[in-house]
Amino acid sequence: MSLDLSNYELLWPTTLFATEGERVLRSSSRSWEEQAVWLLTEALAGPTAVADFEDLPSQRTPTDDPWATTAPGWGKRGGVDKREWLTELISRAAELRHASEPRPYWPQRQGRGLSHDGSTPRDTRRDFARMISDFAENGYLVHEFGQECVDDPNELPDASELIDRRLGIPNLWPLTPEAWDQDTFFGLIEVFHDLVSRPRTRYFHNWDNCGWHHSDFHTGPARILYRGKVNPLLREAGIEYELAAEGDDLGRLVAVTDDARSTLVHRALTKSAPDITTRIRHAVALFRGRDTSVESKKSAIVTLAGILEERRALLKDELGKDEGALFEIANRYDLRHRKADQRGDYDEAFLDWIFWWYLATVELTNRLVLSRTRS
Numbered sequence: 001m002s003l004d005l006s007n008y009e010l011l012w013p014t015t016l017f018a019t020e021g022e023r024v025l026r027s028s029s030r031s032w033e034e035q036a037v038w039l040l041t042e043a044l045a046g047p048t049a050v051a052d053f054e055d056l057p058s059q060r061t062p063t064d065d066p067w068a069t070t071a072p073g074w075g076k077r078g079g080v081d082k083r084e085w086l087t088e089l090i091s092r093a094a095e096l097r098h099a100s101e102p103r104p105y106w107p108q109r110q111g112r113g114l115s116h117d118g119s120t121p122r123d124t125r126r127d128f129a130r131m132i133s134d135f136a137e138n139g140y141l142v143h144e145f146g147q148e149c150v151d152d153p154n155e156l157p158d159a160s161e162l163i164d165r166r167l168g169i170p171n172l173w174p175l176t177p178e179a180w181d182q183d184t185f186f187g188l189i190e191v192f193h194d195l196v197s198r199p200r201t202r203y204f205h206n207w208d209n210c211g212w213h214h215s216d217f218h219t220g221p222a223r224i225l226y227r228g229k230v231n232p233l234l235r236e237a238g239i240e241y242e243l244a245a246e247g248d249d250l251g252r253l254v255a256v257t258d259d260a261r262s263t264l265v266h267r268a269l270t271k272s273a274p275d276i277t278t279r280i281r282h283a284v285a286l287f288r289g290r291d292t293s294v295e296s297k298k299s300a301i302v303t304l305a306g307i308l309e310e311r312r313a314l315l316k317d318e319l320g321k322d323e324g325a326l327f328e329i330a331n332r333y334d335l336r337h338r339k340a341d342q343r344g345d346y347d348e349a350f351l352d353w354i355f356w357w358y359l360a361t362v363e364l365t366n367r368l369v370l371s372r373t374r375s
Contacts, residue, residue, distance in 0.1 A: 021090035125177035139214030
């Protein structure tokens, strides 16, 4: 069997789709097919993948020909059952193209189609509100907000009060993006990151046309998907913050960095010893937070300098006398000891430079420690 993937487009990050798909395939539950349909409905654009999946038998019959040549992607495929089809689709997830926005229509090409006052931020807020509406429709807020049912007269939690408890701002649900200032908007972005939870199963309640009911909630996949939707929205609006994907500031807005520095943060956080990781997480959160200050950046640098101080002997062995240059920066400038002869008249960009230099050096020492352990 070789699927024709040209008819399928991903709406999700590739790794998330593959991970959730593998989990469905491992399921021994009799409802695994419903879980698969729900995954395909969410993760792939349009109805084609679901239709192809449902057109297959649950199990291969003894008369099926595994070498049948029926064109894959359309109609019944001889010798292929649902699990085999999904297995190949998931194994080839990296080959799936991602769905893209349609080319601009006439109003957009003429510079129209924005918010009533032409302001991109206001339009971005409405886009965010629509995004949250989509998450709610797919059951991602049911775990926190509950869900109405004709058979369950119990009163639902007050969603606005739940948000108020976290954010300290009342009357934010239902969402009214035209009323938000920037702090409220950014606060809601962070709050909903913590509220979303993906339902891996659902069933349709027919009585009185009650609708879909969701269960088996998991926050990890939901938050990955949420960041995957919110961060591009912010980027397209020219907002230089993104939701952090790891560290002590997970799910909080942080300053955008280039791919190389993002990779450096990831390596430093995932390849360090546990005691070092805790301090790196703290330093990174201090440095890149949306509300970071000069003092926060200095504290972050001092934390990294402390790690390097502990590894000074290692650096001296590898770098010789040049290792002293690392510490001369921290000692001569107004960062650690606060002596009268220390320099303090430097631009904040200097702090950015030394932070990334020290973080890269910490990551270097991690590799040196690992190399010595292996030898």
